[in-house]
Amino acid sequence: MPKFYLTTAIDYSNGEPHLGHALEKVGADCIARYHRLRGDDVHFLMGMDEHSQSVIQAAARSGVTPQAWVDRMADTFAAYWRRLGCSHDDWIRTTEPRHARSVTALLERIRQRRPQDLFEAEYEGLYCTGCEEFKTGAQIVNGHCVEHPTLELIPTRERNHFFRLSAYRDAVLERIRSGALRVEPEIRRNEVVRLLEAGLQDISISRQRQPWGIPFPGDTQQTVYVWFDALINYLSATGFPDPRFERLWPADLHVIGKGITRFHCVIWPAMLLAAELPPPRAVWAHGYVQWSGAKMSKTAGAAVSLGEAIDYHGADALRYFLLREVGFENDGDFTWERFDARYTSELADTLGNLVSRSLTMIANYRGGVVPRDPCNYDTPLERAARGALAAYASGMDANRVQEGAAQLVALAGAANRYVEETAPYKLAKQPERAAELDSVLANLARTVGRLAVLAQPFLPTTAQTVWDTLGPPPSQPLASVRLLDLNTLDLAGRQVRKPPILFPKPRLPQG
RNA sequence: GGCGGCGUAGCUCAGCUGGUUAGAGCAGCGGAAUCAUAAUCCGCGGGUCGUCGGUUCGAGUCCGACCGCCGCUACCA
Numbered sequence: 210m211p212k213f214y215l216t217t218a219i220d221y222s223n224g225e226p227h228l229g230h231a232l233e234k235v236g237a238d239c240i241a242r243y244h245r246l247r248g249d250d251v252h253f254l255m256g257m258d259e260h261s262q263s264v265i266q267a268a269a270r271s272g273v274t275p276q277a278w279v280d281r282m283a284d285t286f287a288a289y290w291r292r293l294g295c296s297h298d299d300w301i302r303t304t305e306p307r308h309a310r311s312v313t314a315l316l317e318r319i320r321q322r323r324p325q326d327l328f329e330a331e332y333e334g335l336y337c338t339g340c341e342e343f344k345t346g347a348q349i350v351n352g353h354c355v356e357h358p359t360l361e362l363i364p365t366r367e368r369n370h371f372f373r374l375s376a377y378r379d380a381v382l383e384r385i386r387s388g389a390l391r392v393e394p395e396i397r398r399n400e401v402v403r404l405l406e407a408g409l410q411d412i413s414i415s416r417q418r419q420p421w422g423i424p425f426p427g428d429t430q431q432t433v434y435v436w437f438d439a440l441i442n443y444l445s446a447t448g449f450p451d452p453r454f455e456r457l458w459p460a461d462l463h464v465i466g467k468g469i470t471r472f473h474c475v476i477w478p479a480m481l482l483a484a485e486l487p488p489p490r491a492v493w494a495h496g497y498v499q500w501s502g503a504k505m506s507k508t509a510g511a512a513v514s515l516g517e518a519i520d521y522h523g524a525d526a527l528r529y530f531l532l533r534e535v536g537f538e539n540d541g542d543f544t545w546e547r548f549d550a551r552y553t554s555e556l557a558d559t560l561g562n563l564v565s566r567s568l569t570m571i572a573n574y575r576g577g578v579v580p581r582d583p584c585n586y587d588t589p590l591e592r593a594a595r596g597a598l599a600a601y602a603s604g605m606d607a608n609r610v611q612e613g614a615a616q617l618v619a620l621a622g623a624a625n626r627y628v629e630e631t632a633p634y635k636l637a638k639q640p641e642r643a644a645e646l647d648s649v650l651a652n653l654a655r656t657v658g659r660l661a662v663l664a665q666p667f668l669p670t671t672a673q674t675v676w677d678t679l680g681p682p683p684s685q686p687l688a689s690v691r692l693l694d695l696n697t698l699d700l701a702g703r704q705v706r707k708p709p710i711l712f713p714k715p716r717l718p719q720g
Numbered sequence: 721g722g723c724g725g726c727g728u729a730g731c732u733c734a735g736c737u738g739g740u741u742a743g744a745g746c747a748g749c750g751g752a753a754u755c756a757u758a759a760u761c762c763g764c765g766g767g768u769c770g771u772c773g774g775u776u777c778g779a780g781u782c783c784g785a786c787c788g789c790c791g792c793u794a795c796c797a
Contacts, residue, residue, distance in 0.1 A: 334795075396725070400792050403723060407793075467791080496791095534732080540790085547732080550746060558759055566756035573755075615745090625760055634755040710757055 213249040215241055215462040216443050218469065219256040219303065222282035223263040226289050227515050228498045228531070228543055229466075235528045236495055236537040236610060237464040238295045242666035243605045243613070246692045252457055254446045255290065256301035257283045258439045260422045260432075275421050279304055289515060293524050294669045301446045303438060309423045311445035312438055316426050318450070318484045319372075326373040326483045332413045333366040370415040370425055372437070377479035378409045384478065384488060391491040392474050393608065394538050397467060401474045412476065440477045443489070460489040462608075467494040493608050496540040498531070513543065521545075522552050525668040526712065529556060532667055533614040556668075557712040560621045560660065564675055566628065567653040568705050574637045575650060579680075581701040582651035583644045589630070590652050593623035594659060598695060601663055610666075617663050624656045654679070654700045662690050662698075671711055678708040 217237045220230055234255060241253040259279040268278035283302055290297070301308060320327050382405045384390040385398060392398035415431040416422070422432030443463065447454035459481075465473050470492070478488035500513065518527050530548050533555070535541030571577060597620040604612025627649075636646040661675040665687070676687040680703030690698075 396791085399724070404793070407723090410795095470792085542732085547746095550731090554746065557757060562756055562759045564756095566760080568756095570755050618745095628755075629753075629761045632753085632755090634753095637755085712757075714757060714759095 210248060210250045212252065212457065212461070213241075213244045214252045214254070214447075214457045214460045215244075215464060216254040216446075216460055217256075218463075218465045219258040219301070219439060219442050220286060221261050221263065222257055222259045222279045222286075223261065223267050225515070226286050228513060228518060230286075231289070231293060231515055231518075231527070232498050232531045232535055232537070233464060233466060233495060234290055234295050235293055235531050238293075238297070239528070239532055239537075239610050239613075239666040240462070240464070240493075240605075240608055241296060242669065245688075246662070246665060246690075248691050248693075252299070253297045254299045254301060254443065255295065255297040256299075256442055256446070257286060257303065258435070258442070259283070259302055259304045260435045260438055262419065262421075262435070265421050276304065289519075292519055293528060296669070299446050301442050303423075303442055305445075307448075308442060308445040311449045312423050312433055312441045313426050314450040315441055315444065315480070315484055316433070318486075319480070320426075322485050323483045326376060328371050328373065329368060330371050330411075330413075331366050332369045333364070335364060367417050369413040369417070370428065370431065371411050372414045372480070372483070374412050374476060374479050375409045377482055378405055380482055381405060381475055381478045381488075385474065389490075390474070390478060390488050392470070393491065393493050397470050397474075397492075397494040401470055404471065405475060409475065436472055436476070437480070440472060440480065444481075444486075459487040461491065463489050463492045465492060465494050467496055470494045493537070495537045496535075498535050499540050499542050500544075513545075518543075518548075521548065522556075522712070523670075525671045526552050526556060528669075529614065529667050532610045536611045537608065538611070552712065553714060555618045557714050559618055559625065560664075561711040563621045563624050563628075564657050564660070564678075564708055564711060567624070567650075567657050568678060568707055570633055570637075571650050571654060571705055572707055574633070574646060577705050579654040579700045579703045579705060580647035580651050582648045582655075584648040586652060586655070588627070588648070588652050590623055590627040590656060593627075594620055594656060595696075597623070598659070598663075598692075602692060605666070613663075614667055617660065617667065620656065620663070621660055624653060624660075627652065627656075651701060654703070654705065655698055658698050658700050659695050661687065662692075662695055674711065675708060678706045680704050680706075 215237060217233055220226065237253070237255075241251050244251045257279065259282075264275050264279060268275045271278060273281075279302070287300065316327070381390070382402065385392055385402060385405070392401050414434045414437040415425045415428070416434050417431055419432045419435075422435065423438050425431040425433050443460050444454065444458065447457040449458070463473055473489075473492050473494075481488045521527070522530075526548075530551050531543075534547055534551055535543060571579060597616045600619075601613050601616040604610075604616065631645070631649045633646055633649045633653075636642045636649065657675060658679055661672045661679065664675070665672040673687055679700060
């Protein structure tokens with residue numbers, strides 16, 4: 210059973226989570242659940258990034274201590290992820306002692322093995338007293354910080370600890386080119402490769418005047434720069450530096466947003482190489498949720514809160530919509546209209562209705578007992594199912610969750626067509642055709658069972674509900690069913706129940 | 721400024737190395753059926769393939785220019 214260690218980006222503790230956060234967590238959860246389905250030994254990590262400067266400001270505004278603030282934020286985020294059905298195995302916060310210990314250990318390990326890679330130097334830049342941080346590039350407009358245009362930027366120099374990032378350009382580039390470190394989708398890999406080809410500068414990895422952080426080893430005046438600190442969470446959660454960390458490390462997949470590829474595909478691998486630790490095997494950089502074609506802004510955030518989107522059609526439906534419509538590769542749009550359209554057409558009318566009509570017919574014509582198939586499953590539906598299963602697996606293996614969702618619906622659609630072609634409701638009126646009816650009902654039951662399993666990564670609650678209606682114990686627990694079991698799944702003899710309406714449709718006005 | 725991507729039916733998108741009347745899903749319209757959440761199934765209409773020019777017997781598909789979106793990156797005021 211191969212281990213599969215995957216992570217999401219840890220979130221800044223500076224505000225409520227929104228749909229963009231949700232897409233990343235749900236997408237990673239979908240991948241995690243799929244790998245469990247494959248039989249992998251999955252370890253799924255999520256968490257919080259709690260050392261940013263904005264935390265101090267947010268805490269001050271609320272009149273609480275930074276620790277109280279991050280505790281509150283962590284509870285808020287975790288509650289949302291629970292509602293969305295996230296199945297993470299661990300939850301790390303960068304204010305935890307296990308993390309500070311790991312950060313210290315990593316820095317000391319670099320200092321021990323590659324002493325030349327850590328050095329002190331003057332950092333010189335424009336400092337904004339409003340933000341309490343250095344400003345560069347696009348953050349400066351007309352000589353002022355964009356956040357505080359009325360304040361003067363102060364030329365400041367400060368002595369910092371630096372990491373010799375430039376020394377790792379070739380090594381990182383080679384790993385990405387050879388595929389030892391897979392950066393996906395391809396467009397992100399190309400961006401990172403071009404960035405590396407352009408060359409790297411050494412980076413400052415400590416800060417003065419930042420009390421809310423991890424003390425820099427051997428220097429009581431400075432704390433570890435928040436990004437350097439944050440990246441290490443993936444390693445802290447493995448138990449590093451305890452030897453047991455090697456059970457999980459290296460990470461098999463870091464799921465991140467497309468905006469932070471530089472940190473994960475360049476700086477992070479370089480840090481690990483400096484410590485003589487293996488870099489992660491893969492990074493997946495997803496796109497962003499847009500609101501009617503525009504970036505998620507505060508306005509949009511106000512227009513659609515995460516809680517509202519969950520309440521609208523339920524957590525499963527929101528997961529499905531994000532993964533199916535928005536996707537995990539390109540940017541995608543969230544609108545209520547599109548949400549309604551997917552929900553009605555695919556979840557209620559195609560998937561929900563198929564389950565409903567199939568189980569109702571088994572209940573009405575065979576007393577709820579799934580018949581054995583006298584034709585041994587040689588049907589058009591069976592052929593369609595083989596194709597869908599294969600396409601589902603190859604899509605999901607490549608993290609193309611949109612493809613997985615599409616195949617789920619495609620299989621349900623094929624089953625609906627099968628019902629029309631075979632017309633079991635007509636066969637039921639002809640006692641001499643009982644064997645044909647048995648075959649049709651067995652095929653439908655098998656399809657519903659397969660759909661429940663394939664739906665798990667997308668619709669975990671619904672999948673369980675459907676599985677439960679397919680018969681009481683001694684049926685197999687859903688969590689123990691593997692993808693390969695689906696080829697031969699046979700539900701003959703099960704006593705099924707009529708399911709509740711899986712995806713109720715709100716009555717339209719003038720209904 | 722540098723690098724890159726995109727622009728195809730009302731909407732979301734497929735269209736690999738150029739070749740018969742440009743495709744899918746959704747929405748819309750018509751029909752069939754009645755097991756089912758008035759759900760399902762079948763059929764239909766609809767596109768100057770961003771614009772202009774070029775290469776070619778022939779271009780959505782190659783080349784150039786332009787227009788419009790977007791991404792990454794840059795110690796540019």
